[in-house]
Amino acid sequence: MREREVVELLRKVTDTLPNTEERQGQNDMAMAVSNAVNTNRHLIVQAGTGTGKTLGYLVPLIASGKRIVVSTYTKALQDQLAAHDLPQLITILERELDRTVTWSVLKGRNNYLCRQRLDEMESPKQAKLDLDDTSAAVKAEVRKLIEWADETETGDQGDLTWSPSEKAWRLVSVGSDECPGAQRCPAADRCFSEQARASATLSDVVIVNTFIYGLHIAMNGELLPEHDVVVFDEAHQLEDVISNTVSTSIGSGRINGVITALRAIIREDSLTNGLQLLAHDFNACLVPYVGKRVDLPFPPAIGAALVDVRLKIDQAVQALRAIDSKDDKAKQKILRAQMLANRVIDAVDMCLTAGKSQVAFVSGTVERCSLEIA
Numbered sequence: 001m002r003e004r005e006v007v008e009l010l011r012k013v014t015d016t017l018p019n020t021e022e023r024q025g026q027n028d029m030a031m032a033v034s035n036a037v038n039t040n041r042h043l044i045v046q047a048g049t050g051t052g053k054t055l056g057y058l059v060p061l062i063a064s065g066k067r068i069v070v071s072t073y074t075k076a077l078q079d080q081l082a083a084h085d086l087p088q089l090i091t092i093l094e095r096e097l098d099r100t101v102t103w104s105v106l107k108g109r110n111n112y113l114c115r116q117r118l119d120e121m122e123s124p125k126q127a128k129l130d131l132d133d134t135s136a137a138v139k140a141e142v143r144k145l146i147e148w149a150d151e152t153e154t155g156d157q158g159d160l161t162w163s164p165s166e167k168a169w170r171l172v173s174v175g176s177d178e179c180p181g182a183q184r185c186p187a188a189d190r191c192f193s194e195q196a197r198a199s200a201t202l203s204d205v206v207i208v209n210t211f212i213y214g215l216h217i218a219m220n221g222e223l224l225p226e227h228d229v230v231v232f233d234e235a236h237q238l239e240d241v242i243s244n245t246v247s248t249s250i251g252s253g254r255i256n257g258v259i260t261a262l263r264a265i266i267r268e269d270s271l272t273n274g275l276q277l278l279a280h281d282f283n284a285c286l287v288p289y290v291g292k293r294v295d296l297p298f299p300p301a302i303g304a305a306l307v308d309v310r311l312k313i314d315q316a317v318q319a320l321r322a323i324d325s326k327d328d329k330a331k332q333k334i335l336r337a338q339m340l341a342n343r344v345i346d347a348v349d350m351c352l353t354a355g356k357s358q359v360a361f362v363s364g365t366v367e368r369c370s371l372e373i374a
């Protein structure tokens with residue numbers, strides 16, 4: 001489509017949408033985007049508030065017929081685009097372009113209800129292990145989320161009309177470092193996260209956040225479907241977000257995640273209590289460095305704490321391997337706990353083998369900090 005036609009299409013869109021008007025800056029941006037796509041060039045646009053950037057890039061890109069990934073800085077921006085801007089725009093463009101335009105939203109696994117975890121909750125024995133240490137309020141939230149699973153089509157936390165506590169949501173979801181993957185999960189054919197990925201592979205426009213795009217890069221391009229164009233909204237944040245996704249991080253939060261997964265399976269208090277103590281000690285030895293760089297090789301206290309954590313988690317992995325359960329639901333829990341524990345071991349190993357070309361620093365707060373390697 002020529003630049004003049006793009007501006008004309010943009011005018012039709014702004015004439016139709018409520019509270020929009022033709023703006024010169026937006027026209028200039030749309031022409032520049034169209035030109036960049038037609039000539040296979042990168043483009044950086046800096047435009048002030050009120051320019052109408054979203055339409056300025058979406059209209060020419062959708063009109064180009066290319067497969068597009070739009071990467072927003074935050075999940076909130078991702079939800080806003082998906083809930084408001086995009087559906088209205090696509091309705092108009094489908095009419096003007098006389099073709100269908102498909103789109104979808106893709107988030108990290110922990111944003112979706114996990115069908116396998118919900119199935120496990122149906123077993124009174126497994127539910128007791130998961131919910132034993134939780135308050136009545138959290139139990140009530142989990143019950144509401146289980147009911148919602150029968151109504152929702154997406155299982156996406158962003159589609160809830162209320163905000164569950166972090167604790168309740170964690171009980172019905174899994175992170176990517178815990179999920180064993182579709183090949184090894186009996187609930188994969190009903191998995192919300194897998195459905196979102198499948199839908200993304202069929203879409204002309206996929207909305208992700210930059211953290212997901214960073215993971216896509218870290219996974220050598222295996223996470224997202226093939227695409228012709230990527231747009232980074234709020235691109236000035238790109239460097240920070242991408243370096244977060246490709247760096248390694250280990251802190252008491254991740255160790256506590258392993259403890260929670262272990263406690264849902266085994267009641268070997270000496271193991272989990274020992275790990276809890278190490279998580280606390282590890283946090284304590286990072287505290288003097290919060291917000292600062294740490295020299296490599298690590299100061300002896302940090303190096304020793306990392307080795308202690310590794311040995312204890314290795315012990316946990318052995319304990320999980322030794323469980324001989326006939327219960328399929330328990331087996332899945334064991335598998336997820338092993339995944340989680342092994343990822344922490346990988347992170348510790350990456351820290352212990354960090355070289356001079358890498359940078360170590362401590363992020364977070366005094367109460368909960370993490371050692372990061374980039």
Ligand code: SF4
Nearest residue numbers: 114115116179185191
């Ligand atoms: S693949 Fe299974 S464990 Fe992973 S998110 Fe889906 S349902 Fe949950």
